[in-house]
Amino acid sequence: MQSTYSGPSTPTRPATPTQATRSTATANRANNNNNSPTRKQLKEITEVNRYINYDPEKEPIKAFLRIKPNTDGEMVVDDPYIQVIDQVEVSMTPPENSNAYRTRHRASERYRFTKVFNEDTDQATFYNETTLTLVKDVLQGENALIFAYGVTNSGKTYTVMGKQPQSEHAGLLPRTMNTIFNSIGGNKSEAKIQDNLSITADKVDIDTNYEYGIWVSFNEIYNEQVYDLLSTAITTTAASRQKRTQLQLKYEQKTGNKYVADTTLIKIKSMAEADAIMRLGQQNRQVFSTLMNQTSSRSHSIFTIHVVRCPVDKNDFVIEDPYYASLSKLSIVDLAGSERYRNTNSSGQRLKEAGNINKSLMVLGQCMEILRLNQIKNDMGKNPTMVPFRHSKLTELFKSTFEGEGKAAIIVNVNPHDTGYDENSHVMKFAAVAKDITTWKQTHHKIDLQNVESDAKRLRAGAAQRRYQQQQQEPSDDEDDTNNVLFVNGLIAQLDELREKWMEAETRSTTMESDIREKISREMYSQFKEMQNKCLLALQGENEMMDLQLQKKGYSDEALLDKLQKRQTSILEELTHLRTKFDEFDVTKNNLLDKITKLEQENQKERDRSNYLQQQLDQHSTEKEEEEEDDDDDQSLTKENDDPKAQDAFNTFLSLRKQLRKSIFKKEELCKDADIIMNQVEEFENVTFKLAKETKMGKLLKLIAQEEFEKDPFQIKSRAMRLFKRYAQLPTSYESLSKNTFSNMAEEDTTDIQGLIAENAKLKQRIKILNNGQKRLKNAFEKTKWTMTMIPPPTEDDDISMIDGDDEQENNGNKNSQQSQHVQIVNEDSSLKRQTTDESPSFGDEEDESYESDIAEILGQMKRQKRRRKLRAR
Numbered sequence: 090m091q092s093t094y095s096g097p098s099t100p101t102r103p104a105t106p107t108q109a110t111r112s113t114a115t116a117n118r119a120n121n122n123n124n125s126p127t128r129k130q131l132k133e134i135t136e137v138n139r140y141i142n143y144d145p146e147k148e149p150i151k152a153f154l155r156i157k158p159n160t161d162g163e164m165v166v167d168d169p170y171i172q173v174i175d176q177v178e179v180s181m182t183p184p185e186n187s188n189a190y191r192t193r194h195r196a197s198e199r200y201r202f203t204k205v206f207n208e209d210t211d212q213a214t215f216y217n218e219t220t221l222t223l224v225k226d227v228l229q230g231e232n233a234l235i236f237a238y239g240v241t242n243s244g245k246t247y248t249v250m251g252k253q254p255q256s257e258h259a260g261l262l263p264r265t266m267n268t269i270f271n272s273i274g275g276n277k278s279e280a281k282i283q284d285n286l287s288i289t290a291d292k293v294d295i296d297t298n299y300e301y302g303i304w305v306s307f308n309e310i311y312n313e314q315v316y317d318l319l320s321t322a323i324t325t326t327a328a329s330r331q332k333r334t335q336l337q338l339k340y341e342q343k344t345g346n347k348y349v350a351d352t353t354l355i356k357i358k359s360m361a362e363a364d365a366i367m368r369l370g371q372q373n374r375q376v377f378s379t380l381m382n383q384t385s386s387r388s389h390s391i392f393t394i395h396v397v398r399c400p401v402d403k404n405d406f407v408i409e410d411p412y413y414a415s416l417s418k419l420s421i422v423d424l425a426g427s428e429r430y431r432n433t434n435s436s437g438q439r440l441k442e443a444g445n446i447n448k449s450l451m452v453l454g455q456c457m458e459i460l461r462l463n464q465i466k467n468d469m470g471k472n473p474t475m476v477p478f479r480h481s482k483l484t485e486l487f488k489s490t491f492e493g494e495g496k497a498a499i500i501v502n503v504n505p506h507d508t509g510y511d512e513n514s515h516v517m518k519f520a521a522v523a524k525d526i527t528t529w530k531q532t533h534h535k536i537d538l539q540n541v542e543s544d545a546k547r548l549r550a551g552a553a554q555r556r557y558q559q560q561q562q563e564p565s566d567d568e569d570d571t572n573n574v575l576f577v578n579g580l581i582a583q584l585d586e587l588r589e590k591w592m593e594a595e596t597r598s599t600t601m602e603s604d605i606r607e608k609i610s611r612e613m614y615s616q617f618k619e620m621q622n623k624c625l626l627a628l629q630g631e632n633e634m635m636d637l638q639l640q641k642k643g644y645s646d647e648a649l650l651d652k653l654q655k656r657q658t659s660i661l662e663e664l665t666h667l668r669t670k671f672d673e674f675d676v677t678k679n680n681l682l683d684k685i686t687k688l689e690q691e692n693q694k695e696r697d698r699s700n701y702l703q704q705q706l707d708q709h710s711t712e713k714e715e716e717e718e719d720d721d722d723d724q725s726l727t728k729e730n731d732d733p734k735a736q737d738a739f740n741t742f743l744s745l746r747k748q749l750r751k752s753i754f755k756k757e758e759l760c761k762d763a764d765i766i767m768n769q770v771e772e773f774e775n776v777t778f779k780l781a782k783e784t785k786m787g788k789l790l791k792l793i794a795q796e797e798f799e800k801d802p803f804q805i806k807s808r809a810m811r812l813f814k815r816y817a818q819l820p821t822s823y824e825s826l827s828k829n830t831f832s833n834m835a836e837e838d839t840t841d842i843q844g845l846i847a848e849n850a851k852l853k854q855r856i857k858i859l860n861n862g863q864k865r866l867k868n869a870f871e872k873t874k875w876t877m878t879m880i881p882p883p884t885e886d887d888d889i890s891m892i893d894g895d896d897e898q899e900n901n902g903n904k905n906s907q908q909s910q911h912v913q914i915v916n917e918d919s920s921l922k923r924q925t926t927d928e929s930p931s932f933g934d935e936e937d938e939s940y941e942s943d944i945a946e947i948l949g950q951m952k953r954q955k956r957r958r959k960l961r962a963r
């Protein structure tokens with residue numbers, strides 16, 4: 090049966106007189122005014138344009154209104170606010186309880202549609218007058234989109250899917266599938282479907298020069314996420330829903346349009362299969378209850394039919410070349426309820442759902458509005474505004490359709506018995522905007538199949554068979570039916586073949602892919618193996634080299650070890666030798682120490698003897714001097730004093746002076762006799778200055794007063810000072826005495842002194858020799874001690890002759906670090922050699938110097954005593 094659908098076309102319909110008049114006037118005003126038009130003006134311009142500037146290449150979005158009948162159990166609105174004026178127009182009068190009544194106006198509003206379907210419209214009529222033409226377009230290779238818009242419980246799902254029994258209440262989706270299979274599948278298919286579904290079999294003319302393949306997908310947009318309703322893994326519990334795989338929208342490389350990536354795409358072979366698929370999707374669809382409607386759908390469902398067409402040439406060859414094949418799509422969308430969430434008492438998840446539903450619907454409305462404005466702007470030569478398609482998944486997915494790639498139809502469902510005026514007014518306005526949008530008609534270039542040369546060809550089986558039968562038999566009325574059956578069978582066989590080919594192609598591609606993968610993996614594996622072998626070979630070579638090197642190294646190590654062991658042995662021998670030497674040196678050292686002790690004792694004895702001799706020498710010298718002085722004094726006094734009394738006094742006083750001098754300067758300490766003599770001097774009467782001077786008593790007293798005594802128990806020193814002062818205060822009338830007493834020393838005395846000096850010199854020489862011996866012994870002792878306790882650091886002059894020639898060659902550059910042990914031993918040895926062989930001492934000058942200083946001190950003492958004597962003489 091051929092469709093008789095010829096639905097009303099909005100562009101051809103005249104506007105109502107009032108609208109047309111008002112719109113034209115407004116448009117004229119807008120044209121005369123260069124300022125930007127207001128929204129109202131734009132709307133009016135659109136109305137005018139729709140009729141005046143009709144473009145046959147453009148296709149406006151069709152908008153169908155379906156008013157839901159009052160079904161059982163629904164609340165009945167007292168005052169119906171929708172009145173159907175005619176087939177394309179309704180008016181809505183705001184009731185008193187509506188917001189519109191309170192805030193804006195009370196006058197009724199009129200809304201025009203492509204077609205208005207009242208409550209009595211059955212499903213078949215609605216389908217035939219709204220969808221059938223789009224199905225035809227899809228089978229001819231065009232894209233189409235139908236979406237049902239309306240508040241909850243307005244009849245959207247009923248319109249799209251229908252309800253049981255399907256024979257009467259099948260929605261436009263099953264009817265579409267039925268039409269498609271009727272159209273492309275032939276009579277047999279039709280009969281089968283009728284038995285099962287009891288849907289009136291609509292059929293559209295198709296281009297028989299094509300073979301058709303039908304594929305379907307069923308998706309859901311819920312909370313701005315896209316899901317697959319045909320996924321086998323779908324579960325129905327709310328918790329598991331959260332884990333459903335979210336699908337992504339991706340760009341088609343060829344067209345740049347968005348599609349749902351990785352969604353299940355099922356090839357449908359019959360209406361029965363299509364029905365099963367639809368029911369599966371419906372079961373999986375999200376349905377949540379709200380306070381307003383227990384069966385309210387909270388998601389948008391999208392059922393897409395993909396029609397693939399492959400051309401058939403005049404020789405009944407199906408050209409399976411993708412270049413000639415075409416794909417067209419028909420999407421049927423059951424939108425979620427468009428009510429506003431504040432009216433639903435929603436909360437939590439429901440509120441989020443409502444927000445998202447309304448967001449996508451709001452974006453859909455915005456897109457429609459801007460598309461419409463852009464059309465007007467385009468007519469006025471202005472730049473278009475960006476359409477916010479990407480603000481929601483729904484608009485993003487159907488962007489291409491709204492932009493002109495295919496036809497679109499909106500089914501607006503209203504339920505005036507249950508839904509409030511304000512909600513339905515909103516829906517009406519949306520539809521009013523949508524219907525003003527035009528999309529471009531798609532032009533299909535006829536493919537010239539006469540000279541198609543393609544490798545992807547196969548003979549259409551059914552057609553060949555039919556042709557053969559036609560040639561064999563003359564046609565008759567009965568035969569016509571038979572031929573039809575044959576034709577249908579041929580078509581079915583052809584489709585089966587097509588399907589098989591399809592499957593083959595798929596299998597081939599899958600096999601090829603797997604083969605390629607396997608080949609690549611084999612190739613990679615072989616390359617990997619080759620690389621592995623190479624690496625292994627290289628490693629083996631390296632390993633062998635290493636082994637060789639290790640062997641060589643092992644050999645040289647052994648040699649080195651042997652050498653080291655030899656060296657160790659030689660070092661041990663050296664060590665033993667040195668230890669023996671050390672023991673010997675130890676004995677020598679002890680002997681030397683004994684010798685040193687003896688020499689020191691001898692030295693001390695010699696020193697004592699030297700001191701004794703020095704004392705003797707001093708005493709002798711002093712006595713000589715005194716005798717000399719005494720002789721000299723006596724001689725002078727004899728010459729100068731003729732008076733006997735004076736002479737006596739002089740002699741007595743002189744005697745006292747001599748006694749006093751002897752007593753004081755010959756003894757270490759001032760003893761009793763000095764005190765007695767001093768008393769006599771103090772008590773001596775009539776002492777004159779002259780007497781004190783001539784007897785040199787004053788001088789002696791002065792010397793005594795200046796001298797330092799170890800002990801002075803009788804205060805000789807202070808008493809001498811007092812006497813000296815007393816004598817000094819006496820009147821002076823004497824002549825000075827002769828001065829030099831030493832120059833007249835007797836010759837024999839000088840001889841004695843010379844003898845003593847000579848003896849002293851001999852003693853000195855002997856002391857020096859002893860000191861030298863002592864010093865050498867000390868030196869030897871110190872060396873021995875140094876060897877035992879500390880080893881000095883090596884010097885450049887140190888002997889390293891113990892290191893053999895080979896070692897020197899091996900150890901060039903780091904001698905010091907490796908030979909310290911040898912150097913230490915050699916040092917010790919060489920030092921010991923030096924100690925035993927050197928005649929002249931290398932140190933020990935301090936001892937010499939101390940000895941010399943001792944001698945110098947002795948001589949100094951002698952000189953001092955001599956000087957003192959001279960002073961005394963003076």
Ligand SMILES: Nc1ncnc2c1ncn2[C@@H]1O[C@H](COP(=O)(O)OP(=O)(O)OP(=O)(O)O)[C@@H](O)[C@H]1O
Nearest residue numbers: 157158240241242243244245246247384385386426
């Ligand atoms: N034209 C009609 N004739 C008979 N029954 C109808 C009609 N329209 C709707 N119904 C019935 O009304 C009820 C609500 O309709 P439906 O479920 O299609 O509303 P809806 O808009 O899809 O709601 P939701 O947005 O919640 O999915 C259903 O039981 C449906 O069968």
